[in-house]
Amino acid sequence: MSKRSTMTMAAVAVVCAVTVLVAPGAAFAAPAPPASPDPSSSPSASASAPPSASAPVETKDLEAVRKKIEKLYHDAAVATDAYNLAEEKADKQSVEIVKLAQKIAAGQEKLDRLEASAAAAAREQYRTGGIPREAQFLLSGDPQQFLDNAGRMHQGQLATKNLLGQMERTQKDLSEYAADASAKWKDLEQGRKKKAAAKKKVEKQIKEAQALESRLEKKELERLAKLEAEAARKAQTAWLSSGVLKDIDGKATQAGKEAVKFATAQIGKPYVWGAEGPKSFDCSGLTSQAWAAAGKPIPRTSQEQWKQLEHIDVKDMRPGDLVIYFDDASHVGMYVGDGSIIHAPRPGRNVTVAGAGTMDILGVVRPDA
Template sequence: MSGRVVRGVCAVAVMGAVLAPGTAGAVPGPPGGEPSVAGLLTDLQDLYRQAEEATEAYNATEEELKVRRAQAESLAEKLAAARGSLHGSRLAAGRLAREQYQGRSDISPYVRLLLARDPQHALDQGHLVLRAARDRMATVGRLTGDEKKADALATKARAALDEQLRLADARKKDQDAVRGRLRRVEELLASLSPERLAELSRAEEAGTAVAQRAFMASGALSSVGRAPSKAGGAALAYALRQIGKPYVWGAEGPGSFDCSGLTSQAWAHAGRRIPRTSQQQWASLPKVAMDRLRPGDLVVYFRKATHVALYLGRGQVVQAPRPGSRVKVSPIAANPVLGAVRPDPEAKAMTGYRPPPLPRGATAGDDTGYDGG
């Protein structure tokens, strides 16, 4: 997809409430004429939203596939060890069978024990007989146990392989869905003249400005500047170092990122592993009230939690916006806000914190946004 074409348009238009956006339909243009700018913007927003939903579905499937692959590799190692042990047990059982076969015409060791004239010698022989019997029982027991263990591991290994194949197929379908939706975006943008693209960009910028003013005036954010935790500050510093790197769906660094790839990697570099996708981050991390936000917290967007950014402070976030854009600093209301989560709720805020200086061009470029969610 042409990054130059996509970057010519910014898809931010907040129709309705900022914290609880509704679903707006495309605004039709004059009968027989071109679609209105508002209608085009709504269509574009919807396409980008669908693309990001498909991207997060792909990311979730990819993460599950990684887990299943690791499980399958572990099972394969255990199965190889079990088969090696089983082979040893079978060799031991074979030796036992040969010994019994070769000595079957001899007088039973128990009979020899009973006929022995020397009591002490008989007692010693008895110990040997008992030990030999225990060894034979242990050999048979190991063989039986190894066979059961190998059979169980083989069943699990086959199931793990089947699950890997299923997930690989699902990943391919998710991948095709992302590409299909982005292709529709490209087709829509390619059909517009430079003048229409400029109109869309101006409408989008105006929508962002209105949404941000409304959000800040709503009192949703505290007017008191808060300090991050030590880990939150480290995560934020990592995110700021990525400014200017391109958005690529499914990417989690180091050269490119998608939205949740940036947030998960930022916190990983701060020493705390968090889920890979924005939906998993929203579902599993502790919620934090918007008026309690501190830098490093994650701001989640849209009703389906399909976009995420790191809170910078002063009503701004660091985010990887969308295909064709780059990691940047954006207004918090560039997208319809769902809520926020905090990866380290137990950690105390730093003392003597000073907001980091922003790199040159940190706010330049397009912000993403989709109407509804």
């Protein structure tokens, strides 16, 4: 098979492959809430579930359930970040592959034109018996005609050399584009596998947490909610008692005000992992979309927001800054002033206002530094 045919097939293959990848049907949907499982079918749930569905649950046992559920949702948040990062990379790689495919197609068209010019020159040489028309004029006895035709012949030689050089460079470019597209395609396939693995883990953790909650009676669920609220209140009180709030007096920038305005408008919308609006959000989907609405695109995931955005001391934070939580940067909320954040907490919860100190703060980052 000729190199030209190989290049053409490569361009077509890349375009077709990318079209399949970015088709709407290939997107992952958020998992539907599972049906209440059989108590005997989930070993991990049984280990943390109340002893009997009819017997009241001791407070200490319910607290253990709360911590177990909290850990499961935390692990789901970590997996969600991995899923979101893989999705973000896949989107970028898809765009790059499409651009390469366009370059391959344009390069092939250019090569076709150059080959047509070369073929025309070859046909002209054949018609003149192998001697270029200009070279035949060199045999003329007229000195002026000789000089004129010598100049034309030199220009023709330069044009031929330039034509061959362009063909060689274009073929080299096509080879490089094809190799680059192939490498990015492999990366895209690896990212797809990581995304699928992360999706599976997210679903597993959420189902286990929901299974634990489904085992509780209505009154126990109410007590569980009170325990969650009490734990958050104690954490916020301890944070405020440190005196940190008296040092926080930063004023929001115009972009920060726009980001806060966007986040505030989303209050009440449900948390859905992997979602970035407009009807539902996960934690970093909310913050990234809020800053996009303010005209400042930022990384999609809380971990990348922590890695890439400028770090700010807690005492210097201002509305619009992002508070990153836990050692693995698996959660994020937007500071809105008065010691509060707006965030998308976890599955089963809605976007809400909470105390900035209700979770373990890793640090603060500033999108518009």
